[in-house]
Amino acid sequence: MPPEKDDDPIISSYDITLNDSDISRYVLQYLDRPAGHNYDDRHGQKPTSLRLKPRTGLVEVDVPVNTRVNYDVDKGLRYGDALKRSRAAREGAGYGMAGGFSVGGAGGGKVKMEGGGANGGDVDMGGTGEASLLRVQTLGGRIKTPEEGDPVYMLAAFREGNLHLSPVTAVVQLHPQLHHLDALDEIPAKGRGGKGARKEGEEERSAESEARAIDVKIKAAEEGGAAAVAGNLDLLKQMQDEKWGRYEWIDAETEESWDVYENFMIHQDLENLPQLESAIDSEEYLDRMSAPRIDPARPEMTGWAMKQNRSTQRG
Known part of the structure; x- marks a missing residue:
């Protein structure tokens, strides 16, 4: 009789190599981004900035917005100008979680009306100088500190007959941040062009006075919750106090990125690797x-x- 066919044959075998964990490797997940539409230079949306607060784990990425397709220029001007004014009033303070998400770098610059305006020139906001167009969307998330029992993720790279595994420091889920809406809410009614919002004879307040701190009050729902609330408030303060570390974004298809890939994803000395020995049979x-x-x-x-x-x- 002919031998029975194996239902689960071994197709190939690889030697597994574990790379060191001396560097940080983060996997950024864009939950609202379709697969195949990466934020990179090839798709015209290479991120312009990466910010990180390593101690409290906050991450922020700025990605450019296509202002030529499906873009409301009027709203873009309103939001961009609101961010510009609010950033000046808050002296660079941030929005989001305890002011932990800075709006630095999310402004615009000179506005060029490309097919959207009657005159194709720069836009001037009532003689106050150049307007700011919102050209950047900010995505933010937080690095979760690993706990015992959490899954351990690895990045895999194949090279000839070897499988190189590199430990992942953390997986960070990034969501759109609505800093432009927060900034718009801080602008005084007169600054938005609203009439009748201020009582007659009332002194005009500056944008600086409108950008005021907000007191957060949290009530503990259960016994023993007071300690947890105090810990959360302390964490929020740490997030606000920690300074952003700013990093340049290197596109994945550049030579510099491939050099980093070779150095930190592929083990360079396969001849002198220690062998992993099992402690059980x-x-x-x-x-x-x-x-x-x-x-x-x-x-x-x-x-x-x-x-x-x-x-x-x-x-």
């Missing part, structure tokens, strides 16, 4: 990974007792 591995094995002849013999009985019989 194959039988003990099966005992730990499977349900307890039962000897049909002696049902009381399960797991460790069954193994000991077999060892006695072999001796």
Whole structure:
């Protein structure tokens, strides 16, 4: 009879190499971004800035917005101008979680009306100088501190007959941040062109006075919640006090990125690697990974007792 065909054949085998974990490797997930539409130079949306607060784990990425397609220039001017004014009033302070998300770098610059205005020139806001167009969308998230029992993620790279694994420091989920709406809310009614919003005779307040701190009050819902609330407030303060570390974004297809890939994703010295040795044998591995094995002849013999009985019989 011909030999039975294996339903699960081994197609290929690889030697596994574990790279060091001396550097930080973060995986950024864009939850509202379709697969295949990366934020890179090839798709015209290479991020312009990466900001990081390593101690409190805040991450922020600025990505350019296409102002020529499906873009409301009027609203873009309103939001961009609001960010510009509010940033000046707050002296660079941020929005978001406890002011932890800075609006620095999210402004615009000179506005060029490309097919959207009657005159194709720069836009002037009532003689106050050049207007600011919102050209950048800010995505933000937080690095979750790993806890015991969390899954360990690895980045894999194949090279010839070797599989190189590199440990992931953290997976960060990034969401759009609505700093432009917060900035618009801070502009005084007169600054937005609203009429009748201020009582007659009331002194005009500056934008600086409008940009005021907000007191956050949290009530503990359960006993012992006061300590947790105090810890949360302390964390929020740390987020606000920590300064942003700013980093240049290198596109994935550049030579510099490939050099980093070669240095930190592929082990360079395969000849002098220490060999991983298992602390358990194959039988003990099966005992730990499977349900307890039962000897049909002696049902009381399960797991460790069954193994000991077999060892006695072999001796």
